[in-house]
Amino acid sequence: MIHKAHFNKIYDTAIIGGGVLGLWAARHAIKRGESVVLIEKRHIGAGASGGFLGALMPHMPDGWDAKKQFQYGGLSTLSEAIAELQSDTGHDCGYRMCGRIMPLAHEKMLQHMPVRIKGSSEFWADGYEMSLLNTTDFASDWINPDVAKFGIQYDTFSARVNPRAYLSALEAYVRPRCEVLEGLECVGILPKLGQIALLDGEKISAGKIIVANGYEAYPLLQPFMGAMNKDKPIGCGVKGQAVLVEYAHNDDLPIVYHDGSYVVPHANNRVAIGSTSVGEWQDATAFDEDNMGFYERATELVPALKDAPIIDKWASVRPRNTLEGKGTDPYFGAVENYENLVALIGGFKITLGVGHLIK
Numbered sequence: 274m275i276h277k278a279h280f281n282k283i284y285d286t287a288i289i290g291g292g293v294l295g296l297w298a299a300r301h302a303i304k305r306g307e308s309v310v311l312i313e314k315r316h317i318g319a320g321a322s323g324g325f326l327g328a329l330m331p332h333m334p335d336g337w338d339a340k341k342q343f344q345y346g347g348l349s350t351l352s353e354a355i356a357e358l359q360s361d362t363g364h365d366c367g368y369r370m371c372g373r374i375m376p377l378a379h380e381k382m383l384q385h386m387p388v389r390i391k392g393s394s395e396f397w398a399d400g401y402e403m404s405l406l407n408t409t410d411f412a413s414d415w416i417n418p419d420v421a422k423f424g425i426q427y428d429t430f431s432a433r434v435n436p437r438a439y440l441s442a443l444e445a446y447v448r449p450r451c452e453v454l455e456g457l458e459c460v461g462i463l464p465k466l467g468q469i470a471l472l473d474g475e476k477i478s479a480g481k482i483i484v485a486n487g488y489e490a491y492p493l494l495q496p497f498m499g500a501m502n503k504d505k506p507i508g509c510g511v512k513g514q515a516v517l518v519e520y521a522h523n524d525d526l527p528i529v530y531h532d533g534s535y536v537v538p539h540a541n542n543r544v545a546i547g548s549t550s551v552g553e554w555q556d557a558t559a560f561d562e563d564n565m566g567f568y569e570r571a572t573e574l575v576p577a578l579k580d581a582p583i584i585d586k587w588a589s590v591r592p593r594n595t596l597e598g599k600g601t602d603p604y605f606g607a608v609e610n611y612e613n614l615v616a617l618i619g620g621f622k623i624t625l626g627v628g629h630l631i632k
């Protein structure tokens with residue numbers, strides 16, 4: 274039940290979307306002492322942040338650019354941000370710097386290694402590194418030597434987080450300190466008036482409007498960000514799915530990544546397997562049993578998981594930015610010509626690793 278008071282008030286900050294980006298934006302605004310309202314169409318964690326994959330994988334340390342530096346800044350400060358969140362809330366986020374292995378299936382992949390190893394020492398500080406290993410360096414049932422024909426790329430910088438536990442911690446911080454309005458859909462933004470229009474015809478007023486509603490932000494932002502070319506969409510949703518399996522391990526295994534499939538070991542004898550690559554889809558959250566190629570590839574890659582029982586399945590849609598001249602780079606900041614309108618739309622795979630950078 275929404276009380277009328279919400280519609281008569283002018284908040285310092287209104288946030289659309291209760292995923293990892295909206296919740297971090299709320300946490301920072303609350304810490305700055307602002308009055309905050311968070312508007313969520315479904316419930317907190319209903320979007321792409323509410324799954325169980327949780328890979329935090331750095332871009333390759335070659336061809337270094339601003340996007341890679343931004344992601345590095347996120348991943349290298351995340352453990353500290355999570356420690357602070359955990360201490361504020363008493364919630365464990367399931368974060369661990371677990372490292373990552375990638376099989377070198379082709380000779381060409383092996384040829385990249387010297388540049389990447391050099392790049393890791395140049396661009397990754399704090400002793401994080403990339404190296405070339407033999408298949409015998411890992412138990413062969415955690416990586417199939419037949420796939421890793423040319424060795425294994427290993428890095429110590431990759432990490433994992435339990436997305437649902439992470440969101441619970443953020444929610445535990447945010448919910449008692451601001452207005453969280455669930456079940457309300459934002460259908461339009463009026464930045465010049467400092468207002469958000471809701472489906473039921475009501476309006477919410479705020480000094481600053483932060484749009485953080487994942488792939489569903491594109492129609493809201495199109496009038497402001499797509500102004501140069503109104504017919505060209507500024508982004509789209511890419512669907513992915515994941516399964517959670519039960520597999521006894523000591524929680525000392527690295528992530529395995531190959532050919533679009535992620536294998537992410539989690540605490541309590543859980544391993545998540547997933548991929549996000551379906552461009553055309555009908556139902557955002559329906560798990561498609563006919564799209565299990567990612568799982569088959571993953572169990573070929575990690576034979577240990579072949580008989581591990583599947584205990585959960587999940588599907589969702591992540592945003593993919595396509596803004597003219599910016600490619601798939603993330604939008605993190607004020608929208609040009611609208612100082613009070615901020616877009617937080619992660620257009621890349623590692624949103625879980627950079628949410629805390631939003632100020």
Ligand SMILES: Cc1cc2nc3c(=O)[nH]c(=O)nc-3n(C[C@H](O)[C@H](O)[C@H](O)COP(=O)(O)OP(=O)(O)OC[C@H]3O[C@@H](n4cnc5c(N)ncnc54)[C@H](O)[C@@H]3O)c2cc1C
Nearest residue numbers: 290292293294314320321322328459486487513623624625
């Ligand atoms: C299968 C899968 C696996 C993934 N694995 C990883 C991974 O391992 N590592 C990683 O870093 N990233 C991963 N991602 C990507 C990552 O999950 C997303 O990029 C990230 O969670 C997006 O967060 P967000 O806060 O922008 O959006 P979301 O988490 O999608 O949150 C948006 C929220 O806005 C709400 N909303 C939508 N429209 C409205 C509206 N009109 N009004 C009000 N509220 C609205 C939604 O209900 C939702 O709760 C994965 C994505 C998928 C689909």
